[in-house]
Amino acid sequence: MANSPQSKKRARQAERRLAVNKARRSRIRTYLRKVEEALASGDKDAAANALRAAQPELMRGVTKGVFHKNTASRKISRLASRVKKLG
Structure with missing residues (x-):
């Protein structure tokens, strides 16, 4: 457990960052799920x-440090190719 004042502060900061990053990641996953649902329904415009x-x-x-740049680029690329293939 944290003992020094500095390590206690770092623990508090890490807790706050965890909450912010978790919310941001969840929000992004929601957007991705909407794309997946549109793809599953077969509606190209919605997708x-x-x-x-x-x-x-x-x-x-x-930019906020939740995902690596290549990870996001890969996800976008794969989704875009699936949307393109739909029509």
């Missing part, structure tokens, strides 16, 4: 719109 909304959220996650 394209959902992907258009999900892309900035994913990249915002990259």
Whole structure:
């Protein structure tokens, strides 16, 4: 357990960051789930719109340090190819 004042503060900060990052990750997963649901329904317009909304959220996650850049790029690329294949 943290003993020094500095380590106690770092523990508090880590707790707050964990909560923020968890919320951000959850939000991004929700956007990705909407794209998946649109793909499953077979509606290309809805899937394209959902992907258009999900892309900035994913990249915002990259700038905030939630995801690695390559991970987000890979996810976007795979979803985009699936949306393109739909029509």
